[in-house]
Amino acid sequence: MRPEEETESPVRDVDWAACLFLTLMVLIGSSTAPAARFAVRELPVGLLPLVRFGVAGLCLLPLVGAAALRRIVREDGWRLLLAAALCVPVNQAFFLNGAKLTLTSHVALIYAACPLVVLLFARAVGQEQLVMSRLAGVLASILGVAVIGLGSVRQGGVGGSVFWGDLLTIGAVTSWGAYLTASKPLIARHGALPVLAATFLAGTLLDLPIALAIVPQWPLLGGASGAAWRGLAYLTLVVTVLGLACQNQALRRLDASQVATVGNGSPVLTVIWGVWLFEEALTPEIVLGGVLTLGGIIAANRAPRCKVAAELGLPPGVPAVAEQPGG
Secondary structure, three states: OOHHHHOOOOOOOOOHHHHHHHHHHHHHHHOHHHHHHHHHOOOOOOHHHHHHHHHHHHHHHHHHOHHHHHHHHHHHHHHHHHHHHHHHHHHHHHHHHHHHHOOHHHHHHHHOOHHHHHHHHHHHOOOOOOOHHHHHHHHHHHHHHHHHHHHHHHHHOOOOHHHHHHHHHHHHHHHHHHHHHHHHHHHHHHOHHHHHHHHHHHHHHHHHHHHHHOHHHOOOHHHOOHHHHHHHHHHHHHHHHHHHHHHHHHHHHOOHHHHHHHHHHHHHHHHHHHHHHHOOOOOHHHHHHHHHHHHHHHHHOOOOHHHHHHHHOOOOOOOOHHHOOOO
């Protein structure tokens, strides 16, 4: 063996914290759509963001302190306002109405395109580089989403509720990708939990006038079942507080598109939840669209093994982000 082959560049120790945050993010993320489906079937759409993000923000407030929130508002008020608007009123209007109309499996697989949205937004603001070799993956994912949409048209026509739910979900993915990109500089400067608390509380305040304007259209809350209230509680405490805290902690350690890419383990689990909990059928369009979408994500975010492994701190033999299939 030649001397230069005897010495290899040292491999970073495993970042177990990053692995833990990413694992929890995937598991919790996979349950978001089913929990929202349980809640939105019986509770008014206008109520859910207020409770979900308002309560979550108040839960985080004692952990971060009011001084940290004042600092974010003072130093990055406009960026916080943008992130909060994208996270709560904009994204939730798309996401909850989409989840109410379409299938859980559709929500999961369309949301799988989020890394591409993040990548394009991050490239537009100069956070990450867009390599032209990723174009095939981008086109494959777009084709996958289109196949899922065509399946909705075949089943219910253009005027069918599932088709319109798919379109709303595409809007949710776009706004969520923009939120991830807008929040990354805030997280790097102020920390994950302070930014999370500030985003939730500011977003709740922005959403409050919208919710009050549609109160007369709300159904009677007393008629909602325990499953609906449990779904809202789960969305608030587990998905919103714990899940997004894990996501933001991961964003401190990795690129935004990498975090979103690892999160694409969630759609596979979500499809399983949809089949199990809601008896949804696995149509050929869902299978083909899912393969194209997830395959395109993997191709679009493919990077040299050594570079990705070094950034993630993965040991030899552990798949990098590019080899793994994420409101």
